[in-house]
Amino acid sequence: MRLLVLFFLVMSVLSVNTFGQRNCGSLEYQKKFAQHETYSTSKSPITDNIAARDTLSDETINIPVVIHVLYNLNEQNISDAQILSQINILNEDYNRLNADATNTPSAFQKYAGKCNIHFCVAKVDPQGRQTKGIVRKYTSKVCFSMNDNMKFANAGGDDAWDSKRYLNIWVCNLQSNVLGYSSLPNDRAELDGVVIQYNAFGNTGSLRPQFNKGRTATHEIGHWMGLLHIWGDNTCGNDYVDDTPPQTYYNGNCPSFPHKSQCSINNNGDMFMNFMDYTNDECMNIFTNGQKNKMRKLFALNGPRNSFLLSNVCDSSNANNIAGPSSNEAANKPVQSVTIFPNPSSSTINMIPVNGYDLNNNTVHILDATGKVLINQKIFSSNRSINISSLKSGLYFLKIGSGSDQKMIKLIKN
Ligand SMILES: [Zn+2]
Known part of the structure; x- marks a missing residue:
């Protein structure tokens, strides 16, 4: 007590x-x-x-x-x-x-x-x-x-x-x-x-x-x-x-x-x-x-x-x-962006913010070469990884942000 x-x-x-x-x-x-x-x-x-x-x-x-x-x-x-x-x-x-x-x-x-x-x-x-x-x-x-x-x-x-x-x-x-x-x-x-x-x-x-x-x-x-x-x-x-x-x-x-x-x-x-x-x-x-x-x-x-x-x-x-x-x-502000690691990857990729890019609450879209969205996932500061094991091997695009802030990153699935 x-x-x-x-x-x-x-x-x-x-x-x-x-x-x-x-x-x-x-x-x-x-x-x-x-x-x-x-x-x-x-x-x-x-x-x-x-x-x-x-x-x-x-x-x-x-x-x-x-x-x-x-x-x-x-x-x-x-x-x-x-x-x-x-x-x-x-x-x-x-x-x-x-x-x-x-x-x-x-x-x-x-x-x-x-x-x-x-x-x-x-x-x-x-x-x-x-x-x-x-x-x-x-x-x-x-x-x-x-x-x-x-x-x-x-x-x-x-x-x-x-x-x-x-x-x-x-x-x-x-x-x-x-x-x-x-x-x-x-x-x-x-x-x-x-x-x-x-x-x-x-x-x-x-x-x-x-x-x-x-x-x-x-x-x-x-x-x-x-x-x-x-x-x-x-x-x-x-x-x-x-x-x-x-x-x-x-x-x-x-x-x-x-x-x-x-x-x-x-x-x-x-x-x-x-x-x-x-x-x-x-x-x-x-x-x-x-x-x-x-x-x-x-x-x-x-x-x-x-x-x-x-x-x-x-x-x-x-x-x-x-x-x-x-x-x-x-x-003077360095460009804020995002990288992914590892790339190529066979299972999981991690989102890495560069120069203070704010990933928290951002939704990431993974598109195939024709522009079809295959994965949508919200990113939190506590979890920045995305599981891509369901994708077939090949070239994909990862899209984050919108308007002038939009980033497009090439992603290779092994
Ligand atoms: Zn005081």
């Missing part, structure tokens, strides 16, 4: 952590991988040729964004619509325009902050050329870890654009179920930005069900602007924000209000719907005024993100007349 209880306990932890729980890598990244820049005290970390100024009271802060889409499989090459849906979500969440702001419990409504931070997709690239602000690149990397390879072209990723003027967002396939991670404001310039899992980005396209409202990027960009997790990454820890109540640890899934934990200071309990907790996308809806002030401080004079006040790369009239490289670098 005790064993059975233990089994269910382990399974319930596994099912939360492995399959459903939000997993932000920012803390682990900061501990293991991040490299900090050291600024001399006499020099502010601002591009020297930009005249610095202070923020005006509650002025709108504009943050130009460049999105680096790195894909190995076609499904990872997310659409412009999916990218733009994410930018819209950021503009809602950071300005208290999210429709679900009404879901903030009334006890917490008075703390809600409208950050006056606006995100725009860059219209001018670092060379001054016109751009769509989206770079698409095929990568041979099946997945990326938090070692920052996605931030370097020579490691299968794409180099950061000037992080004094652009927020770099890399969208790619992250390993270990990590949904995203962020650098902190004092990390090295070429590492500065956020990384988001491709199927937890935006609110349209093929997305993980719990993370389909774009809140992963809202959360990670909160880190990029200096916010800590609401539980302070410690038991009843400190997030250095006055109006977020202390809570014992992170919350997952969707608790209902009030949700008290051991260090709750009153009956309102945890602010589990805060963007810096670990709840599901549909349950998050608030930044507080304290979080707003902490983020906006970074843009003030001598703050590490002050240079953004004078970044004008979202205004296409600042571009020269030269069109930058097309956002779609698919031309």
Whole structure:
């Protein structure tokens, strides 16, 4: 009986952590991988040729964004619509325009902050050329870890654009179920930005069900602007924000209000719907005024993100007349195809994908020399073999895919 209880306990932890729980890598990244820049005290970390100024009271802060889409499989090459849906979500969440702001419990409504931070997709690239602000690149990397390879072209990723003027967002396939991670404001310039899992980005396209409202990027960009997790990454820890109540640890899934934990200071309990907790996308809806002030401080004079006040790369009239490289670098993509092995064969052939060709769920047809279909078989990643022992010896054709994607391979049956 005790064993059975233990089994269910382990399974319930596994099912939360492995399959459903939000997993932000920012803390682990900061501990293991991040490299900090050291600024001399006499020099502010601002591009020297930009005249610095202070923020005006509650002025709108504009943050130009460049999105680096790195894909190995076609499904990872997310659409412009999916990218733009994410930018819209950021503009809602950071300005208290999210429709679900009404879901903030009334006890917490008075703390809600409208950050006056606006995100725009860059219209001018670092060379001054016109751009769509989206770079698409095929990568041979099946997945990326938090070692920052996605931030370097020579490691299968794409180099950061000037992080004094652009927020770099890399969208790619992250390993270990990590949904995203962020650098902190004092990390090295070429590492500065956020990384988001491709199927937890935006609110349209093929997305993980719990993370389909774009809140992963809202959360990670909160880190990029200096916010800590609401539980302070410690038991009843400190997030250095006055109006977020202390809570014992992170919350997952969707608790209902009030949700008290051991260090709750009153009956309102945890602010589990805060963007810096670990709840599901549909349950998050608030930044507080304290979080707003902490983020906006970074843009003030001598703050590490002050240079953004004078970044004008979202205004296409600042571009020269030269069109930058097309956002779609698919031309660099190696041709995806299929081979079969062995060929000739007397009994079984195996389908071998080349350069990431996605065989899963594809139907293969085997035709004779007159075009008559003799075998139809669906291919799964778990089983890519086809039994051809029923065919007579001779020449056949194996057909897979359709339209311009169609492949025809000669097959000899011994
Ligand atoms: Zn986080």
